[in-house]
Amino acid sequence: MRTAYTSDQIRAAELALMARLPEGTLMGRAAAGLAAACAPVLAERRGRVYGSRVVLLVGSGDNGGDALYAGARLARRGARVDAILAGSRAHQEGLAALRAAGGRAVEFAPGPARELIGAADLVLDGLVGIGSTGALREPYGTLAGFTADAPGVVIAVDVPSGVDASSGRVDGPVVRAQATVTFGAYKNGLLVDPGASFCGAVELVDIGLGPYLPDPDVAALTGDDVADLLPKPAPESDKYRRGVIGIAAGSDTFAGAAVLAAGGAVRAGAGMVRFASFEEPVRLVRARWPEAVTTVLTPGAERPLDDVGRVQAWVVGPGLGTGREAHAIVREILATDLPVLVDADGLTHVAADRSLLRRSGPTLLTPHAGELARLLDVPRERIEARRIEHARRAAAELGATVLLKGSTTLVAEEDRPVRVNSTGTPWLATGGTGDVLSGIAGALLAGGLNCYDAASCAAYLHGLAARIAAAGPDRAAGGSGPGDSGPGGEAPIAALDVAEALPEAVRAL
Ligand SMILES: NC(=O)C1=CN([C@@H]2O[C@H](COP(=O)(O)OP(=O)(O)OC[C@H]3O[C@@H](n4cnc5c(N)ncnc54)[C@H](OP(=O)(O)O)[C@@H]3O)[C@@H](O)[C@H]2O)[C@@H](O)CC1
Numbered sequence: 092m093r094t095a096y097t098s099d100q101i102r103a104a105e106l107a108l109m110a111r112l113p114e115g116t117l118m119g120r121a122a123a124g125l126a127a128a129c130a131p132v133l134a135e136r137r138g139r140v141y142g143s144r145v146v147l148l149v150g151s152g153d154n155g156g157d158a159l160y161a162g163a164r165l166a167r168r169g170a171r172v173d174a175i176l177a178g179s180r181a182h183q184e185g186l187a188a189l190r191a192a193g194g195r196a197v198e199f200a201p202g203p204a205r206e207l208i209g210a211a212d213l214v215l216d217g218l219v220g221i222g223s224t225g226a227l228r229e230p231y232g233t234l235a236g237f238t239a240d241a242p243g244v245v246i247a248v249d250v251p252s253g254v255d256a257s258s259g260r261v262d263g264p265v266v267r268a269q270a271t272v273t274f275g276a277y278k279n280g281l282l283v284d285p286g287a288s289f290c291g292a293v294e295l296v297d298i299g300l301g302p303y304l305p306d307p308d309v310a311a312l313t314g315d316d317v318a319d320l321l322p323k324p325a326p327e328s329d330k331y332r333r334g335v336i337g338i339a340a341g342s343d344t345f346a347g348a349a350v351l352a353a354g355g356a357v358r359a360g361a362g363m364v365r366f367a368s369f370e371e372p373v374r375l376v377r378a379r380w381p382e383a384v385t386t387v388l389t390p391g392a393e394r395p396l397d398d399v400g401r402v403q404a405w406v407v408g409p410g411l412g413t414g415r416e417a418h419a420i421v422r423e424i425l426a427t428d429l430p431v432l433v434d435a436d437g438l439t440h441v442a443a444d445r446s447l448l449r450r451s452g453p454t455l456l457t458p459h460a461g462e463l464a465r466l467l468d469v470p471r472e473r474i475e476a477r478r479i480e481h482a483r484r485a486a487a488e489l490g491a492t493v494l495l496k497g498s499t500t501l502v503a504e505e506d507r508p509v510r511v512n513s514t515g516t517p518w519l520a521t522g523g524t525g526d527v528l529s530g531i532a533g534a535l536l537a538g539g540l541n542c543y544d545a546a547s548c549a550a551y552l553h554g555l556a557a558r559i560a561a562a563g564p565d566r567a568a569g570g571s572g573p574g575d576s577g578p579g580g581e582a583p584i585a586a587l588d589v590a591e592a593l594p595e596a597v598r599a600l
């Protein structure tokens with residue numbers, strides 16, 4: 092499990108640790124780790140550290156101090172190091188160390204700063220770290236802008252300046268780093284978008300904070316965690332022990348969603364899929380997934396699901412429609428005390444009538460930002476900007492587990508760390524993949540996982556399957572490990588490809 096913390100949590104742990112150590116120890120450890128991470132970057136560009144050019148962007152706080160001390164270490168190895176002092180003050184001991192090692196420091200001025208950055212092999216962003224508040228002020232914002240054109244490598248010290256460490260929020264100018272060297276523990280903003288997308292590869296330097304850290308605020312499952320959590324069939328398993336999932340999805344207009352949701356459930360290992368819907372989706376599901384047991388629902392029936400048979404969890408909503416008949420189905424399913432996953436059109440019914448969520452069984456809601464905007468009645472952009480906060484708020488207000496889809500999918504449940512998903516690929520942003528996700532999570536719910544684990548394991552498998560599908564069969568075995576992202580060498584995928592790659596994803600855990 093990868094764990095992450097707010098700035099306040101990190102600061103409290105640092106204070107507790109610092110009280111037991113001579114002054115300057117932690118910054119010394121941080122700077123040593125930072126310089127050690129920089130040396131290979133310079134060696135790769137120049138063949139060696141000696142003779143390379145390093146520019147430090149130095150703010151007024153300890154983040155700048157880290158950069159100055161790391162710069163001093165690189166200067167001692169023969170790098171030409173120039174510090175641009177952007178704040179009203181700079182870390183004095185750090186500055187003295189840099190100068191003693193032969194490095195130079197200049198006050199910020201736009202022309203010379205641009206020139207130095209333009210000639211650097213490496214730019215270290217030490218403007219602000221966990222002490223940052225609000226959008227970057229001047230001249231920090233201008234310097235952040237200059238880094239966008241830097242020909243050299245940009246490494247962020249602790250956190251890319253402009254990213255709020257606690258939330259991942261980005262409110263203005265921001266440094267886009269190729270790598271971030273962070274100290275003591277991951278900060279939330281390094282794992283959650285939009286901040287995470289500015290970090291590049293994140294390297295964690297251990298400064299001894301571990302024993303002083305509280306319960307994490309955010310956590311990311313690893314492949315091993317998912318492998319441990321997934322229900323496994325035992326020799327005595329039958330379909331009921333493996334889990335029977337009921338899916339109510341699709342309509343005569345949007346029948347495809349049904350095929351995709353059913354596919355997610357079948358390929359994620361449901362013991363049995365019972366599929367209940369209108370005529371056209373039932374016909375399609377029967378044709379594509381003959382293992383599903385299907386029921387055509389009678390329009391206008393008082394209790395439309397009476398003939399479906401026993402299930403252990405429900406998925407309701409993908410493509411179901413927003414009309415009266417769909418509403419009756421959503422209402423009847425939510426009236427059971429079974430675990431229920433509500434997605435897509437199901438969320439529209441719930442947003443219109445929140446009383447549907449007053450129920451005894453566990454509920455998992457799987458909105459994207461637009462759907463959550465309707466559920467919470469706040470603008471979509473605000474949700475995109477503050478994903479952790481809104482996922483948490485939705486879980487508390489709606490009394491449900493909430494999986495917020497997006498480039499970093501989050502799972503929130505009251506009194507638990509928000510889980511952030513680490514798998515996925517930009518190719519996953521295509522129609523129908525959400526329907527597959529609902530089927531996977533539903534199968535895991537029926538298999539006995541609670542909403543929190545089912546949602547986070549489903550997101551992980553879904554993202555991993557997408558990578559495998561996008562990378563193609565030849566590359567899947569070696570590449571595409573969780574944690575690395577990006578479309579390099581990948582090709583477009585369709586939602587059904589994701590479902591079909593699920594067995595491979597489970598094998599790859
Ligand atoms: N504590 C430890 O043990 C260790 C800490 N470590 C390191 O210390 C870092 C935290 O250092 P920190 O607390 O000094 O805060 P930091 O992020 O440098 O900036 C604060 C100053 O920046 C300014 N400022 C704020 N917002 C701004 C904005 N939007 N735009 C512009 N300016 C802004 C504001 O200054 P002012 O404006 O008042 O001049 C404020 O005082 C941490 O990230 C890690 O790198 C490591 O060495 C490991 C051990």
Ligand SMILES: [K+]
Nearest residue numbers: 216219250252
């Ligand atoms: K920084």
